[in-house]
Amino acid sequence: MDDPPFFAAEWLNADRPMALADFRGRVLAVEVFQMLCPGCVLHGLPQAQRLSQTFEAADLAVIGLHSVFEHHDGNSRAGLAAFLHEWRIRFPVAMDAPGTTGLPRTMAAWGLEGTPSLVLFDRQGRMRARHFGQVADLALGAEVMELIREARAA
Amino acid sequence: MDDPPFFAAEWLNADRPMALADFRGRVLAVEVFQMLCPGCVLHGLPQAQRLSQTFEAADLAVIGLHSVFEHHDGNSRAGLAAFLHEWRIRFPVAMDAPGTTGLPRTMAAWGLEGTPSLVLFDRQGRMRARHFGQVADLALGAEVMELIREARAA
Amino acid sequence: MDDPPFFAAEWLNADRPMALADFRGRVLAVEVFQMLCPGCVLHGLPQAQRLSQTFEAADLAVIGLHSVFEHHDGNSRAGLAAFLHEWRIRFPVAMDAPGTTGLPRTMAAWGLEGTPSLVLFDRQGRMRARHFGQVADLALGAEVMELIREARAA
Amino acid sequence: MDDPPFFAAEWLNADRPMALADFRGRVLAVEVFQMLCPGCVLHGLPQAQRLSQTFEAADLAVIGLHSVFEHHDGNSRAGLAAFLHEWRIRFPVAMDAPGTTGLPRTMAAWGLEGTPSLVLFDRQGRMRARHFGQVADLALGAEVMELIREARAA
Numbered sequence: 001m002d003d004p005p006f007f008a009a010e011w012l013n014a015d016r017p018m019a020l021a022d023f024r025g026r027v028l029a030v031e032v033f034q035m036l037c038p039g040c041v042l043h044g045l046p047q048a049q050r051l052s053q054t055f056e057a058a059d060l061a062v063i064g065l066h067s068v069f070e071h072h073d074g075n076s077r078a079g080l081a082a083f084l085h086e087w088r089i090r091f092p093v094a095m096d097a098p099g100t101t102g103l104p105r106t107m108a109a110w111g112l113e114g115t116p117s118l119v120l121f122d123r124q125g126r127m128r129a130r131h132f133g134q135v136a137d138l139a140l141g142a143e144v145m146e147l148i149r150e151a152r153a154a
Numbered sequence: 155m156d157d158p159p160f161f162a163a164e165w166l167n168a169d170r171p172m173a174l175a176d177f178r179g180r181v182l183a184v185e186v187f188q189m190l191c192p193g194c195v196l197h198g199l200p201q202a203q204r205l206s207q208t209f210e211a212a213d214l215a216v217i218g219l220h221s222v223f224e225h226h227d228g229n230s231r232a233g234l235a236a237f238l239h240e241w242r243i244r245f246p247v248a249m250d251a252p253g254t255t256g257l258p259r260t261m262a263a264w265g266l267e268g269t270p271s272l273v274l275f276d277r278q279g280r281m282r283a284r285h286f287g288q289v290a291d292l293a294l295g296a297e298v299m300e301l302i303r304e305a306r307a308a
Numbered sequence: 309m310d311d312p313p314f315f316a317a318e319w320l321n322a323d324r325p326m327a328l329a330d331f332r333g334r335v336l337a338v339e340v341f342q343m344l345c346p347g348c349v350l351h352g353l354p355q356a357q358r359l360s361q362t363f364e365a366a367d368l369a370v371i372g373l374h375s376v377f378e379h380h381d382g383n384s385r386a387g388l389a390a391f392l393h394e395w396r397i398r399f400p401v402a403m404d405a406p407g408t409t410g411l412p413r414t415m416a417a418w419g420l421e422g423t424p425s426l427v428l429f430d431r432q433g434r435m436r437a438r439h440f441g442q443v444a445d446l447a448l449g450a451e452v453m454e455l456i457r458e459a460r461a462a
Numbered sequence: 463m464d465d466p467p468f469f470a471a472e473w474l475n476a477d478r479p480m481a482l483a484d485f486r487g488r489v490l491a492v493e494v495f496q497m498l499c500p501g502c503v504l505h506g507l508p509q510a511q512r513l514s515q516t517f518e519a520a521d522l523a524v525i526g527l528h529s530v531f532e533h534h535d536g537n538s539r540a541g542l543a544a545f546l547h548e549w550r551i552r553f554p555v556a557m558d559a560p561g562t563t564g565l566p567r568t569m570a571a572w573g574l575e576g577t578p579s580l581v582l583f584d585r586q587g588r589m590r591a592r593h594f595g596q597v598a599d600l601a602l603g604a605e606v607m608e609l610i611r612e613a614r615a616a
Contacts, residue, residue: 036541036548041503047292054292074544079498082536086498138201138208141295148296149303190387190394195349228390233344236382240344355600362600446509446516449603450610457611 003125007105008065008094012081018092020125023061027147028121032065032096032107035083036074037115043134044116045089050137051144052091059148064093067107067115072098122147157279161259162219162248166235172246174279177215181301182275186219186250186261189237190228191269197288198270199243204291205298206245213302218247221261221269226252276301311433315413316373316402320389326400328433331369335455336429340373340404340415343391344382345423351442352424353397358445359452360399367456372401375415375423380406430455465587469567470527470556474543480554482587485523489609490583494527494558494569497545498536499577505596506578507551512599513606514553521610526555529569529577534560584609 003020011017020028031048033040045064052062068075077095084093096104110119113132120129120143128147131140157174165171174182185202187194199218206216222229231249238247250258264273267286274283274297282301285294311328319325328336339356341348353372360370376383385403392401404412418427421440428437428451436455439448465482473479482490493510495502507526514524530537539557546555558566572581575594582591582605590609593602 036544038549050290050292054290054296071540071544071548074538074541076536076538076541078533079536079538079541082498082533086533087500136204136208137291138204138295141292141297142208142299142302143295145296145299146303149300190390192395225386225390225394228384228387230382230384230387232379233382233384233387236344236379240379241346358598358600362598362604444512444516445599446512446603449600449605450516450607451603453604453607454611456604457608 004121004127005106005109006094007097007109009097010077010095012077012084012093012095013090014092014094018063018094020121023063023121024125025123026058027060027123027144028125029060029062029144030065030119030121031062032067032110032112032115032117032119034066034068034070034075034115035080036071039133040116041087044118045087047135047137047140048091048118049089051140054141055144055148060144062091064089064091065096065106066093067096067104067112068098069103069107069115072102120144120147122150158275158281159260159263160248161251161263163251164231164249166231166238166247166249167244168246168248172217172248174275177217177275178279179277180212181214181277181298182279183214183216183298184219184273184275185216186221186264186266186269186271186273188220188222188224188229188269189234190225193287194270195241198272199241201289201291201294202245202272203243205294208295209298209302214298216245218243218245219250219260220247221250221258221266222252223257223261223269226256274298274301276304312429312435313414313417314402315405315417317405318385318403320385320392320401320403321398322400322402326371326402328429331371331429332433333431334366335368335431335452336433337368337370337452338373338427338429339370340375340418340420340423340425340427342374342376342378342383342423343388344379347441348424349395352426353395355443355445355448356399356426357397359448362449363452363456368452370399372397372399373404373414374401375404375412375420376406377411377415377423380410428452428455430458466583466589467568467571468556469559469571471559472539472557474539474546474555474557475552476554476556480525480556482583485525485583486587487585488520489522489585489606490587491522491524491606492527492581492583493524494529494572494574494577494579494581496528496530496532496537496577497542498533501595502578503549506580507549509597509599509602510553510580511551513602516603517606517610522606524553526551526553527558527568528555529558529566529574530560531565531569531577534564582606582609584612 118131272285407413426439561567580593
């Protein structure tokens with residue numbers, strides 16, 4: 001099966017560029033955010049950090065995807081790097097490749113409505129959930145575990 | 155297999171007395187609390203309410219166990235009934251049977267350290283976890299789902 | 309000038325019964341609460357504790373008034389004493405004298421709408437504010453200071 | 463009396479450049495922040511917004527001072543403008559003039575320890591308080607009111 005499209009212009013907190021296929025065999029949570037989006041800063045990113053601290057790295061990978069669709073001139077690679085440093089975000093973050101319509105390419109390909117969005121992939125690399133806005137920790141913990149366990153059985 | 159010991163002197167929010175065996179086939183979460191315990195009011199009971207609202211009733215049953223081991227004279231059935239009403243706690247609540255040592259009987263039999271404690275039983279009725287104090291929603295959601303899924307497979 | 313009516317059946321956290329006149333010369337904040345009222349437990353009482361910790365005792369006195377108008381049989385002196393102990397409420401608390409209509413006497417005399425209510429008296433013993441429900445800390449801090457300063461000038 | 467030094471390179475949310483003297487006659491609260499500082503985003507700026515909403519504009523003026531002393535290349539005027547827009551910060555914000563030592567000029571002249579810092583000036587334009595880090599709303603409300611009242615008397 002083909003992996004879903006994924007267009008990273010650049011990576012931060014990572015040694016080398018990665019593809020979605022690199023996460024095959026683990027459940028993958030992608031936090032899609034903009035550093036200037038309050039809901040991302042207050043809710044989405046802290047939850048992604050809790051995800052990465054709660055689950056075993058062998059079961060769940062957590063990455064960020066910086067998908068800028070507004071205030072393009074207020075966002076820079078240097079700004080994002082400083083943001084990740086100050087907010088102590090340690091997981092790898094991809095910068096979504098700019099598109100031709102103002103919407104970055106991965107965000108458009110995944111059909112996302114905005115930021116923050118939390119996108120879950122199963123161990124086979126299939127997109128299984130797209131949560132736009134806030135999702136409760138209790139429900140998310142259950143959902144992630146369901147994917148983890150399902151995959152073990154597969 | 156024998157069910158774990160469970161001594162309910164009385165039930166509130168329930169039509170009739172129940173035994174642990176009545177929950178066989180479902181995962182069971184028991185919130186052990188005292189109405190005068192701040193950690194129970196601020197953390198344990200709201201989390202138990204979220205548990206009962208997040209999972210399907212066919213998968214998870216949530217009940218409370220009022221286990222009074224201090225301030226005995228400040229606790230009454232009428233006080234507890236009013237407390238449950240005011241805090242909008244709708245799940246069934248058993249009043250733990252008084253013991254001979256000041257510690258209520260179920261709490262003593264389960265070896266609990268204090269309140270709040272969240273005790274999880276699997277679908278076969280086996281005690282699987284005892285959490286004293288706070289447990290994070292994300293980890294708890296995963297733990298409950300793991301029991302739910304495991305049981306399906308059994 | 310006459311002091312406003314105040315009917316305390318009993319006091320906790322106090323060496324002796326007090327009258328409102330005993331607070332003359334200081335601003336007085338009275339937190340009117342019921343131990344079974346969630347808004348009192350979550351908001352009113354913690355704010356009253358912050359009040360007592362923020363201002364000088366020479367400027368502001370803080371007391372509680374337990375005004376039970378519902379669930380009378382679920383409230384007892386022993387229950388209230390245990391509640392104050394567990395929630396670490398150290399300021400003096402008066403038990404409002406029962407009235408003939410279900411509404412306690414002081415609460416009725418002061419024309420309060422419910423609990424929590426925060427009632428402020430100036431240094432001359434005049435009632436100056438009755439806040440039913442939540443009031444923001446920033447506005448309350450300003451209001452209390454205004455009474456403190458006004459009184460100095462008087 | 464001379465006004466304290468104040469070096470604004472540029473203003474946002476303002477029709478024209480301002481000097482501290484323009485606020486004479488009112489109490490002035492200056493929220494000194496960096497858009498990439500978590501404590502500023504989570505605590506300092508929301509509190510400054512509450513200040514501006516709680517007090518009368520005739521009594522208290524609230525402005526921001528963006529004093530960048532780290533991650534200079536991650537900060538831009540466009541980034542700050544987008545940040546203010548997204549976080550709905552409506553009060554005027556001055557960009558502190560860059561200094562020769564990495565520390566911006568106003569921040570250095572005021573002897574501040576870092577961000578967030580809340581600096582209070584009285585109606586005569588005298589600096590009266592410098593709070594580095596978090597300050598409680600209740601205490602701040604009282605402090606601001608004390609300056610407001612004091613000034614009326616003067």
